[in-house]
Amino acid sequence: MDPQRADTKKPWWRLDLLDQYTVTSVTMYNRGDGCSERINGAEIRNSLLNNGNSKTRTSVVQNKLGRTRLSGNTAEKMEHHIFYLLGVITVAGFTDASSMKATNLALYGKATQSSLYDNPYAPFGHAYNAIDGNTESHFHLGSCTATEFQQNPWWRVDLLDEYTVTSITIYNTGDCCPERINGAEIRIGNYLVNNGNNNPRAGVISSIPGGQSMTLTFEKGFSGRYVNVIIPGEKRLLALCEVEVYGYLTPDGENVALKGRATQSSLYETGLPSSAIDGNRDGVYNRGSCSHTEKDLSPWWRLDLLKQHKVFTISVATRLEATSERLHGAEIRIGDSLDNYGNNNPRCGVINTAMAGQIFTFDCKGMEGRYINIVIPARNEYLTLCEVEVYGAPLKMKHYIFYLLGAVTVAFTDASLRAKNLALYGKATQSSLVNNTNAAFSHAYNAIDGNTDSNYKHGSCTATETQQNPWWRVDLLGDYTVTSVTIYNRGDCCPEKINGAEIRIGNSLLNNGNNNTRAGVISSIPAGKSSILKLKGISGRYVNVIIPGNNRILTLCEVEVYGYPTPDGQKVTLKGTASQSSLYDRGFPSNAIDGNQDGVYSHGSCSHTEKNLNAWWRLDLLKQHKVFTIRVTNRQELGHRLNGAEIRIGDSLDNNGNNNPRCGVINTKNNVLSFNCNGMQGRYINIVIPGRSEYLTLCEVEVYGVPLI
Structure with a gap:
């Protein structure tokens, strides 16, 4: 590539805030x-x-x-x-995929590649350049990537979550050698075997003219977290000037209705609209888990998903009693308009037969919208729904909100699948940059690029200058309780340079964070190997690696940080959804998570079941949490009824969640009871009175914990 410099009379720098x-x-x-x-x-x-x-x-x-x-x-x-x-x-990102402009998912990811062009132009060729939002095609302006000439060169972006990719746009170099992209393959999937290059092949680039782009569109979409570009063959060089990835979060089988808000045209008795999204399909109306309108002309029920979704499937559970035929002719509508209360939005399906206790399932083929309406058009009728389940994916980017839960970096997913490496979502810096021809290979970012390649010359390791007390730091962008740190050492040279490195974790930036709590010391790590430091939990936003002493160099090939958001003392209960085995009077299950500890039942802030065998109440936290403390406020009158009640926490809904592990047992009729659950993990909190027929009344349930990453 000839160093023909473009006009830089008006140099500029730009930051994309990734939202407006x-x-x-x-x-x-x-x-x-x-x-x-x-x-x-x-x-x-x-x-x-x-x-x-x-x-x-x-x-x-x-x-x-x-x-x-x-x-x-x-x-x-x-x-x-x-x-x-x-x-x-x-202005920029996080716009709905069907409005104004789709979101380029790659902008929120982490990029790496198989090697870095090893000549004086290496500083221009970093993997990150292909996701910097700049489509400049002149290599020497520093916004393109370049590998060495090698066998099967590759580039990869980690989207940091699983997405269904619907299109990819590749921008080719414009100042030299556009034919080098010929034959490049796009691979998309969830696996890192062979660095992700064994994932399904989504397409092949035959050629792209110099300085131009090519878009590959996938009608059905390819699901995956990793998007790779690889050129098969000997002595090939891969150069990319930008890669844009478009799509939506892959549906995870979760019922997104549980996170929404329901309303309806009118209210009959205790048939609240929220009863149709409480996670309970019980079709017996008097048990309190069905919605119910008055006999209206064109009665309707509406779910607000709070943001635009791509909707694939909707299931509707009908009432068990013979009145289920009332639902005949009901229409399911999906869209973003609230004209006529949302009932004018496009139609997904019609309920043409209605048998008692039947569950109808509709394939909505990815229709897009924020509102789900069920309406019985053009006749006077009661509308009763015993559960509405919606399966789909939000069209906005998933934010990984690192709490603080407030800053914009990016997605909480359940830890039941796999622990999240918090460092991938952070920002890295270091005390200095090695000041020689290898500087281009040594940036602090390299240690959080998701690539554990230990060959320094491949461009995925860091290096400081030889100095006193060299250090490297990752800002997790929020306060986390760190449970383990993994350090990958260099493999091609000098593994002893890591000896004596200290790991420090905390919230202070005094002395660049190197005065924070010392979590551990690395005595040594063999060349090309890793060392895992397991901790009981140290809280902090900053993770530092520092080598004390004179004339030391710090080199790291990857740093992984695992843990969970540090508890902030806030109740997670208020964000959940409650259900129970039956309904007595107006003792709705949601009353127990309304933030009101009033223990007088007649004041209307307590839940209440019928006198059931094994009566239960359940809180769905909507994602897996680490639970530290649960406080239960008992009814002031008749508090003895709660004796023997068990508190259970877990992820299973077998036996309505009552088989999950036990945190504690209520053996007193005191008004307020507190239980230490020692970080038990689960999505569901159940309170059940086992082995006898009893009323279950709860005047408040408070859960203190944190969502797992």
Whole structure:
């Protein structure tokens, strides 16, 4: 590749916030070792026209020393510029897939590749460049990738969750050698065997003209977490200037209706609309788990999924009594409009026969919408639904909210499948960068790229300069209780350089985080091998690796961090959905998670079943949690009825969840009882009175824990 440089008379830098924000301030840190005047005249702009350089100018840097706060304040000296912006809108990602513009999933992922072009142009060829949002096709402007000439070169993006990929766009180099992309294969799947290159082949690129792009569309979609581009053959070089991936979260078999909100045209007796999404298919109306309207003209029930979904299947459970024929002719409608209460949205299906206790299932073929309506059109009728289950996937990106649960990095999935490496979602930095021709291979990011390749020259390891106390740090972007850290050592040289490295974890950035709690020390790691440090749990946002001493170099080929969000003392109960074995009077199961500890039943804040054998109440937390404490508020009157009740936690719904492991037993009639569950894991919290016929009344259930990653 010839170093023919493009015009850089107007250099620019851009940050994609990955969503639309109202920006109120921007802080810039200037260079301190010289040439500080180079920042003079820099403008802050937003939008993507002319690479973002044509939109509203919000401020200009004027002070060459870089030490004055801009915005009218003149007295305060600073080491950086702060721009106060009033209402500037930055636009980008997390838009619904069917509106305005689909979300490029690759922007939220982590990229790696088989090797890094090993010559003076190595700094231009990093794997990350293909997911930086810049489609510039001139290699020497630093936004393309390049491997070495090798056998079967590959590039991979980890989407950090499983998606159904519907299209991929590849941008080819424009300044040289466009034929090098010829024959490249796209592979998509969930496995990392052979670095992901054994996953199903989604397509082959015959050729792409220089500086142009090619889009591969997959009608049925390919499901996977990893998207690979590989060129089979000897002495091949893979160069990519951008890879865009579009699709939606792969449905995981979860009933998304449980996370929604229900309403209906009217209310008959105790037939609340929420009863149809309580996770209980019981078709006996008087047990309190069915919705019910008055006899209305065109009665309707509506579920708000809270965001647009791609809906594949809807199941409707009917009432067991003979009145089930009332549902005949009911229509299921899906869409985003609330015109006529949502009943004008496109139709998925019609219930043409209605037998008592029947469950109807409709294939909605990926229809898109936020609202699910069931309406009986053009006649006066009661509408009763004993459960509505919706199976699909949200069309917005899944945020991995690292709590803090607040910052935007990105997705909680259940830990029952596989522990999540928290480092993949973080940001890495280090004390220095080795200052020689190998600098391009040594960036801090390499240790959290998901690639454990131990050959330094392949471009997936880090390296500092030889210095005093070199360090590397990953910011997890939230406070986590870390239970293990895995360090991968270099394999091609000098494994002893890692000896004596300390792992430090905490929330402070004093001394760059190196004063945080020492979690462990690495005595040694064999070349190309890894070491796992298991911990009882140390809380912190920052994980540091530091080697104390003079004239030391720190090299890491991968760092994996596992754990769970540090409990913040908040009740997770309020985000769940409650159900119970039956309904007495107006003792709805949701009353026990309404945040009100009032123990007087007549005040309307307690749940209440009929007098059942093995009466039970269940809370669905909607995802697996680590549960530390459960507090139960008993009824002030007749509190003895709760004696012998068991608290069970787990992921099974066998026997309505009452076979899950036991946290504790209620052996007292005290008003408030607290149980230490020692981090038991599960999605469902059950309270059951086993072996006798009894009323079960709960005036509040509080669960303290954290969702598992």
